[in-house]
Amino acid sequence: MHELSLCEGVLQVLEENARKQGYQRVKTVWLEIGALSGVEVEAMRFGFDVVTKGTLAEGARLEVLELPGEAWCMQCSITVAAKQRFDACPECGSYQLQVTAGEEMKIKELEVE
Numbered sequence: 001m002h003e004l005s006l007c008e009g010v011l012q013v014l015e016e017n018a019r020k021q022g023y024q025r026v027k028t029v030w031l032e033i034g035a036l037s038g039v040e041v042e043a044m045r046f047g048f049d050v051v052t053k054g055t056l057a058e059g060a061r062l063e064v065l066e067l068p069g070e071a072w073c074m075q076c077s078i079t080v081a082a083k084q085r086f087d088a089c090p091e092c093g094s095y096q097l098q099v100t101a102g103e104e105m106k107i108k109e110l111e112v113e
């Protein structure tokens, strides 16, 4: 389950930030997850609870903000909505799409004390 290693990555960022900014506890994490990132939100929630046990983020709330996917269609020369990777262009049916948004996963905001 690669979500588990993603959660470990998130925890690492939280711990690094805690050293830099001097907070003791993380209460809420707002995580942006792109629709095309391949990350499963439920697996992320489960993994987050597992990896944060006994850390500064134990019991923290995980708020997930799902970002819509976007792709550039080379045929139409426009940006179209992409619900999944390797979808065809909804306008012309072409598969010559370049994903431009929705592949990322990042921490947007933290509530700490």
Ligand SMILES: [Zn+2]
Residues within 6 Å of the ligand: 073, 074, 075, 076, 077, 089, 090, 091, 092, 093, 094
């Ligand atoms: Zn198109």
